[in-house]
Amino acid sequence: MDDFKEITAGNKPFKRAYVAVMLWFVGRAIQAAARVDKDVKREFEKLPENFTFRLGVLPKGPYMIVGKNEKGRVKYLGWKTGGRHIDLDMKIKNIEAAILMFTFQESTTVATARDRMIVDGEVPYACAIVRMLDIGEVYLLPKFIARLAVKRYPAWSFGRKYIGRVRIYFRSILGY
Numbered sequence: 001m002d003d004f005k006e007i008t009a010g011n012k013p014f015k016r017a018y019v020a021v022m023l024w025f026v027g028r029a030i031q032a033a034a035r036v037d038k039d040v041k042r043e044f045e046k047l048p049e050n051f052t053f054r055l056g057v058l059p060k061g062p063y064m065i066v067g068k069n070e071k072g073r074v075k076y077l078g079w080k081t082g083g084r085h086i087d088l089d090m091k092i093k094n095i096e097a098a099i100l101m102f103t104f105q106e107s108t109t110v111a112t113a114r115d116r117m118i119v120d121g122e123v124p125y126a127c128a129i130v131r132m133l134d135i136g137e138v139y140l141l142p143k144f145i146a147r148l149a150v151k152r153y154p155a156w157s158f159g160r161k162y163i164g165r166v167r168i169y170f171r172s173i174l175g176y
Contacts, residue, residue, distance in 0.1 A: 015095050020062035020079075022102040023055065025172060027064035027076040029136045032171030034074035036164050040135050043128045044074055053088035053121070053129055054081070057098045076175075088121035088129065104141065104149040108133055139168045 033040040049070045056063030056079075065077040065084065077084070092098045097116035100106040108130050111117055119126045134150040139161075147153045 012095050015099050016057075016062065019057055019095065019098045019102055023062055023064035023079070026055075026133070026136060026140075027066055028172040028175060029140055029168055030066050030132055031074050031076040032168045032176075033132070033136050033139060035171065036167045037135060037139070040132050043132050044068055045072065046128060047125060048087075050085075051087050051125070052077070052084055053090065053125070054086045055090045055092075055129075055133075057092045057095055058118075086121075088119070088125045090126060090129065091118045091120070092116060093118065104137075104145050107149050107151055109151045136168075139165050 030040070034044050035041070047068055049072075050068065052065060052067035054063050054065045061079065063079045063081075065079065065081065065086070066074065067077050067084070068074050092101065092111070093116050097111060100116070101108060101111050106114070106116075108117075112130070135154075137149045138146050138154060138156075140146075141149060143153065
């Protein structure tokens with residue numbers, strides 16, 4: 001047994017960096033969408049006060065943490081928990097599954113059905129977060145890519161889609 005050589009998996013730094021940038025931008029976009037879009041705002045209103053969720057990749061990250069305070073304001077909180085209580089922890093099982101999701105080859109619902117995600121927390125809250133992620137993807141992505149990323153592409157008015165898209169991009173980049 002002394003001849004056994006342990007092999008560790010590679011770090012995949014470029015894939016990890018890509019997923020980290022995507023999680024950063026999606027986290028900020030959810031914060032912006034909670035102020036711009038009525039459906040995202042309504043979903044967050046249904047969640048309890050001081051609700052915090054984390055979405056990330058196992059085993060070592062990256063992560064995105066988004067929280068709602070007692071006043072109902074949604075804020076992107078970065079990627080470190082910093083002693084915060086996490087109410088809902090959604091973990092993608094590995095970097096390859098995250099790449100499938102964040103290159104929009106596979107939607108969040110399909111990834112869940114294919115057992116690529118682990119949810120630690122209340123299932124109704126996880127469903128609400130997935131709905132918010134889908135709405136955010138519709139705003140952030142061009143239609144031909146968003147159709148791949150979401151289960152059902154919505155039939156929104158021109159104003160809601162394009163004006164909302166500009167507002168969400170603007171707020172995401174500036175961080176408010």
